[in-house]
Amino acid sequence: MSNDERDELIDRVADELRAPVTLDAGFHARVMAEVRRPAGRWQAAAQWWTEPRLRVSPLVGLACAAGLAALALLGARALERPLPRIEAAGESALATEPGTQVVQFVLVAPSAASVSLVGDFNDWDPSRTPLRSAATGVWSVNVPLHPGQHQYAFVVDGKDWRPDPAAPNAITDDFGSPNSVITVGGKSS
Amino acid sequence: MRRVILALVLAAAPGALQGQDPRLEGRLDPATRAAVAALVDSARAADLPTEPIIDKALEGATKHASAERIVAALHNLAADLRAARGALGPKAPDADIVAGATAIRAGAQADLLDHLEQARGKDGLAVPLSVLSDLVARGVPVDTAAAAVLNLAQHGAGDADFTGLERGVAQDIGAGAPPGVAAAVRAHGGGAADGLSQGQSGGPPAGVPANPPKKGQNKPKGPPAGHP
Numbered sequence: 001m002s003n004d005e006r007d008e009l010i011d012r013v014a015d016e017l018r019a020p021v022t023l024d025a026g027f028h029a030r031v032m033a034e035v036r037r038p039a040g041r042w043q044a045a046a047q048w049w050t051e052p053r054l055r056v057s058p059l060v061g062l063a064c065a066a067g068l069a070a071l072a073l074l075g076a077r078a079l080e081r082p083l084p085r086i087e088a089a090g091e092s093a094l095a096t097e098p099g100t101q102v103v104q105f106v107l108v109a110p111s112a113a114s115v116s117l118v119g120d121f122n123d124w125d126p127s128r129t130p131l132r133s134a135a136t137g138v139w140s141v142n143v144p145l146h147p148g149q150h151q152y153a154f155v156v157d158g159k160d161w162r163p164d165p166a167a168p169n170a171i172t173d174d175f176g177s178p179n180s181v182i183t184v185g186g187k188s189s
Numbered sequence: 190m191r192r193v194i195l196a197l198v199l200a201a202a203p204g205a206l207q208g209q210d211p212r213l214e215g216r217l218d219p220a221t222r223a224a225v226a227a228l229v230d231s232a233r234a235a236d237l238p239t240e241p242i243i244d245k246a247l248e249g250a251t252k253h254a255s256a257e258r259i260v261a262a263l264h265n266l267a268a269d270l271r272a273a274r275g276a277l278g279p280k281a282p283d284a285d286i287v288a289g290a291t292a293i294r295a296g297a298q299a300d301l302l303d304h305l306e307q308a309r310g311k312d313g314l315a316v317p318l319s320v321l322s323d324l325v326a327r328g329v330p331v332d333t334a335a336a337a338v339l340n341l342a343q344h345g346a347g348d349a350d351f352t353g354l355e356r357g358v359a360q361d362i363g364a365g366a367p368p369g370v371a372a373a374v375r376a377h378g379g380g381a382a383d384g385l386s387q388g389q390s391g392g393p394p395a396g397v398p399a400n401p402p403k404k405g406q407n408k409p410k411g412p413p414a415g416h417p
Contacts, residue, residue, distance in 0.1 A: 120244045123247050171295050174245070174249065
């Protein structure tokens with residue numbers, strides 16, 4: 001290409017670039033309509049996947065945080081407390097009978113490995129109503145009882161009989177180890 | 190004497206092996222089991238509740254008591270049940286007979302059971318009599334406990350009121366009140382924990398009868414002061 005031909009090409013390109021841009025009257029309207037058109041469901045999902053955005057108000061954020069904290073606490077307590085055992089068959093059977101009242105028996109025995117409740121409501125069978133250690137050294141169990149007086153005792157580690165320190169001893173001691181007594185009331189007058 | 194009774198019971202035992210409670214199997218040796226079965230049959234024939242007898246035998250078995258001791262305990266229990274049946278009559282429910290036997294063992298007189306039955310009507314005596322023996326177990330003199338329970342019954346108290354009385358007395362005793370005073374004051378709707386000096390008499394105070402009223406005596410009307 002000669003110098004003259006090159007100069008002519010440069011002038012044509014320059015003239016083209018210098019020429020003012022003219023837009024038809026509907027261009028602006030068409031552009032804005034396209035911008036404002038709502039995105040389709042799949043298009044929006046794809047867009048969220050490539051550019052994830054989550055808008056949360058401070059109040060909702062606070063509620064979510066509180067909920068997560070509560071779930072964490074419940075989970076921690078569930079880990080601390082062993083699941084209820086199914087062995088309380090006598091307890092379940094009593095619970096279905098009308099007129100019973102649930103009584104909680106508690107014994108503080110920090111050095112105990114196991115504690116059972118025996119009484120006239122479970123045939124004095126140490127295997128029927130084991131206590132659970134909800135906190136360190138605090139053993140407890142809930143037992144539904146019929147109205148009236150009941151005698152009972154705790155058996156610690158399978159051999160050590162202990163009356164309930166929170167209840168009176170039975171008047172009679174026929175076998176050399178005292179029982180405790182509890183009276184369960186029924187309806188009020 | 191107990192050895193003789195045990196020997197007689199054991200001699201009559203073989204016939205009692207049939208129909209004995211299955212809960213006794215594996216808990217007692219065959220001879221003791223048969224003796225218990227004979228006592229249960231005897232109680233049943235006398236229209237006494239048999240469950241407390243079996244229960245007492247199971248308690249003795251769990252506590253590894255000797256056969257002689259178990260049979261002796263069952264004889265004592267059967268005697269108390271018989272006394273309660275005599276006081277409450279043939280129509281009394283088993284629960285009342287059992288509670289009555291415990292109250293009699295605690296020192297309650299048979300006429301108290303009769304007066305309580307009149308005061309309670311169809312409400313049953315199991316809870317009032319159980320509370321009575323509980324109060325005695327807590328150190329309340331039996332006359333005071335009997336008066337307190339009878340007083341509540343004559344004012345139409347419900348079962349929960351009797352157990353409430355026992356809770357209140359236990360609370361007052363825990364706070365340092367003498368058992369007899371705590372029961373007497375609570376029976377009239379007060380709390381004995383405050384303002385009581387140690388060493389007061391355990392007997393009933395003025396206004397609380399030590400003995401139940403005679404039959405036909407008019408019942409007081411209206412609830413006592415502070416009645417729950």
